[in-house]
Amino acid sequence: MVTAGIDIGSRTIKFVCLNDNKIFDYQITDTTVEPLKKIEEVLKDKKFDQLVATGYGRYLMQENYNCPIVTEIKAYATGAYFFYPDCRTVIDIGGQDTKVIKIKSGEVADFEMNDRCAAGTGKFLEVMAQTLGYKIEDFGTEALKGSNSIPINSMCTVFAESEVISLIARGEDKKDIALSLHHSIINRVMTMVSRMNPEQKIVFAGGVAKNKCMVQLLKKKLGNILVPEEPQIIGALGAAIIAAKNFEIMTIKERR
């Protein structure tokens, strides 16, 4: 049986195909402002017996493809557990949400997630990279070249941007500002993480796990952390596994 998972995030759409519990196809594409069109492109010519959707845009799949949905919290927990059966904690930092998930025997035991504020998420890094004139994919490696000497107090993306602009005006080194910003977001994430009493093994997933500086700083705080080779696809993978398990997948429509 071939099953698939699609994770429609705020920044990227991830698609994973599983055959007998092995990933044989995956794809990552930008969500853009026309997610439905992008979804159509992704799903074109793909063959699978069952598809499950997750992520912020999961209702688009439900409404347009009558597709079962799960939350990204369950999907990330399932995906992380698949790769690392001894993982107890998942930190997922995506485009606009940060989630900390505790896992017990493969199931979600507890979770924390930010509410409306995008502080401590990928959005923060994205805006800051732009302010400093870095490409998002270089931001982490460039920050690692800095020496952290500037305290950045703002957690809020908007305030931090003003703070960065005044630091640039003061003539501070860009790399130092970049590193300080990474420290600032780590502090924010750690507040949420410590509230959850993280237990080893800890998996770091989501798009922000591709940032080397974030990985290094989190390691300093938490000891060992596991980062999957493709940290972005963990949610889509989880959705594909849930499709395979085929246990009582139901749409919200059926629930009502």
Added chain:
Amino acid sequence: MSGNNYEKMWQELGLDVNLHNEVLNYINKCFQNTVGKQKNRPKTMEYFDSVLHESHGGRVAELIEEKSKGKKIVGFFCIYVPEEIIMALDLVPIALCGGTNFSVPYAEKMLPRDICPLVKSTLGLAFSKTCPYAPIKSLAVGETTCDAKKKVWDILAQKVNFHIMELPQKKNVIDANLWENEIHLFAENLEKLAEKKLNPSVLKEKIEIMNNKRKVLQRLAKLRLKEPTPISGLDTLVVMQAALNDEPVRFTKKVEELCDELEDRIKKGISPFSDKAKRIMVSGCPSVMGNWKIHSLIETSGGAVVVDETCTGVKYFKDLVDTKANDVDGLLGAIADRYLKLNCSCFTPNNDRLDMARNLAKEGNVKGVVQYILQYCHTYNIEAIRIEGALKQDNMPSLKIVTDYSEEDTAQLRTRIEAFLETLK
């Protein structure tokens, strides 16, 4: 919300009619998107929907009619204010709380932004001349529950005839005495307003009216607990919101009718939910008229709210007033006793509320509890930590949601609520 046939009335009340129409349209839209979208509702709900729709129209016209017969209108903001005393002096009690996001910015022109949406919404309606009750009331009654309300009374008392009841912060004998004294002072002030004295048999009669209203709401609460539940939590909330606006005898009769219908639905096994829906208790802050946010989110994400440990839930009807006494003092004492048991989070310590939450969750046979906290409501927000701990003793999972009246966080809230429901076994 009712249409143009009341425009003349609103004009005469000095409302900003155009803005008021905008408010009504906004609330209407919210209603249609939440309550109105439900399937398989009990037929009797039409009446309670109409109470909400007529709250700015027909009900206001009724009150103006009462006023022309010499009855004065008394507005209140909190369920600690004893309605039976108001009624016993031929005055008409009406709740003044706002649950709409529309009026929040109008309050923020004057008040700090970082106070709770309920206070801002209520004041925003008054400040923007879109609350039809503001011009017709002869007295407003505040109470010393939370800091936001307490300090807002200072401002309001300069503009309108205002009475503040001092609610103690603890529940020792000295506090109970203070509260009983406050009940007496309240009664005296109302006697001045009504230009008459309390009569024990009339007071008793009004207590009975309120007790009957409480009893029928208790009956409704019991019927809700049947498995599967015959009515949605959102519909029950609509009934509770109507309870704070409608004439009590008429309201009681209609809730009896609703309960009869629900018994019939139970016999036939009719429920608005599929058998997969997970039973949930909502605990924490009230959802007043205009605010259907949290119940709607839960019940469109696979949950069924079967019990509400809130002021727009169990707290409003759980205790009756003892009617043994035959004199005014004795009856006022019984009223004081009854109202002191509401377990508002403004009390310290508030262990009774922890026990109440545990018991309600057990009785309701719920799978989990959603703690609904209005942003900047410090007492409920901090107490949520203790409630969570108390529920944990029974292995009862809970999820704390802190939010305001806006729609901006619904996507994230939905994810959190769905994920919470996914974890419930």
